[in-house]
Amino acid sequence: MIRKFDVVIVGGSFAGLACARTAALRGLKVAVIDAKAEPGARVCTTGIIVKEACDDFDLPATLMRKVRGVRLYAPDDRALDLHAPGYFFQSTDTPGLMRWLAGEAERAGAELLYGRSYEGALEHERGVALPSLGLHAGFLVGADGARSRVAEHFGLGRNRRFLAGLEIECEPLEIDGRFLHCFADSKIAPGYIAWAVPGVGLTQIGVAARRPAKPDLGGLLRRLKAICDVREIRVVSRRSGLIPTGGVVGPLGGRRVMLIGDAAGTVSPVTGGGIHTALRFGRRAAQLISDYLRDRGPQPASVFAREVPRFRMKLAMRTLLDLAPPNVLINAALMTRPMRSLAQRLYFHSRGGDPAAFEAWKQAFERDELESPALPSTKLHLV
Numbered sequence: 001m002i003r004k005f006d007v008v009i010v011g012g013s014f015a016g017l018a019c020a021r022t023a024a025l026r027g028l029k030v031a032v033i034d035a036k037a038e039p040g041a042r043v044c045t046t047g048i049i050v051k052e053a054c055d056d057f058d059l060p061a062t063l064m065r066k067v068r069g070v071r072l073y074a075p076d077d078r079a080l081d082l083h084a085p086g087y088f089f090q091s092t093d094t095p096g097l098m099r100w101l102a103g104e105a106e107r108a109g110a111e112l113l114y115g116r117s118y119e120g121a122l123e124h125e126r127g128v129a130l131p132s133l134g135l136h137a138g139f140l141v142g143a144d145g146a147r148s149r150v151a152e153h154f155g156l157g158r159n160r161r162f163l164a165g166l167e168i169e170c171e172p173l174e175i176d177g178r179f180l181h182c183f184a185d186s187k188i189a190p191g192y193i194a195w196a197v198p199g200v201g202l203t204q205i206g207v208a209a210r211r212p213a214k215p216d217l218g219g220l221l222r223r224l225k226a227i228c229d230v231r232e233i234r235v236v237s238r239r240s241g242l243i244p245t246g247g248v249v250g251p252l253g254g255r256r257v258m259l260i261g262d263a264a265g266t267v268s269p270v271t272g273g274g275i276h277t278a279l280r281f282g283r284r285a286a287q288l289i290s291d292y293l294r295d296r297g298p299q300p301a302s303v304f305a306r307e308v309p310r311f312r313m314k315l316a317m318r319t320l321l322d323l324a325p326p327n328v329l330i331n332a333a334l335m336t337r338p339m340r341s342l343a344q345r346l347y348f349h350s351r352g353g354d355p356a357a358f359e360a361w362k363q364a365f366e367r368d369e370l371e372s373p374a375l376p377s378t379k380l381h382l383v
């Protein structure tokens, strides 16, 4: 028997679940299929969430940990501390967050079919048939990640440039929990950085490199010796995956199908961050599909293509980063004023704000007293 849905979403991760929740809340009959056995299984991401995502979406604080600063290390171990008034990142219990997002989508009315793989579909006048799954969709959404099978089958745009990322989760290490510790080092992370993140109940240590270069996790562990004791690392789990860095793909969809999240390439080509855009444009896609199916609205993919970020500057920066400047150059440049300002903008989208407020913030940050709300107000300059 064929089961009929208004929307079938391939991929039950950040983009797919955000899309499913909104589509179901708008009254559409929604199914999500995912090859994983259950939500939260085989997580492939570090899972850091930027403040803007926490402003746009109400995510549970119990599954996150605020980290307010970035300590950026040069290859020679000198470090630059960056932070901005009022800003933070959140490291996450990513499997827990994924289960929570799945629960929210289900509570809204979406049906979640884990342990089911997409293998192909046939588009026709009134929808899309998925014979191997016994499903029919009025609209099909490809939220199936960097190497989207949906994109491949429908001849849609494909990601072509990637970073390869590798991470271990281990029992908490003694690192300064105020910071994301980031290592600029072209030997161990050509084209990107390596990191040590104070996570939720564990420490995450990872590295990524532009393909085809390989990230050097052993090299990172050797460097970590400078900031903590790594002799007794107890690894709890591992994560790895591809990060698309070529910008938004095209075409993004057709009459009855569209791509979202990493499948669509909505990832910052510089930072590799894609969770905020996956959530944001996953939800937006659901609104457009609902308008299309219910209210004769415009083709979702064509509106979507106009709204998603172009990343023009970031793509130009990616081309420079892919050249992996030699470590001697990074050592010479990283502590200079222009590089500091560039790093501040990349991590915090901020030029620093009102100097008096920044000074008060800096003192509170250095004393680790930031839970106190009694700081003078300041203005963040968004770029």
Ligand SMILES: Cc1cc2nc3c(=O)[nH]c(=O)nc-3n(C[C@H](O)[C@H](O)[C@H](O)COP(=O)(O)OP(=O)(O)OC[C@H]3O[C@@H](n4cnc5c(N)ncnc54)[C@H](O)[C@@H]3O)c2cc1C
Binding pocket: 010, 011, 012, 013, 014, 015, 016, 033, 034, 035, 036, 044, 045, 046, 047, 048, 049, 050, 116, 117, 118, 119, 143, 144, 145, 146, 149, 164, 165, 166, 167, 239, 240, 241, 242, 243, 260, 261, 262, 263, 267, 272, 273, 274, 275, 276, 278
């Ligand atoms: C190592 C690493 C670290 C990262 N760190 C961060 C970070 O700290 N912060 C940040 O913002 N971004 C980070 N990113 C990027 C971020 O993880 C992605 O942008 C985000 O996960 C995209 O979500 P998505 O829902 O589009 O796709 P994904 O999270 O990739 O999910 C795709 C889903 O589709 C399913 N699927 C795939 N193929 C099929 C199929 N044929 N049939 C059924 N199901 C299928 C998969 O099982 C998966 O659940 C990182 C990426 C990597 C690889």
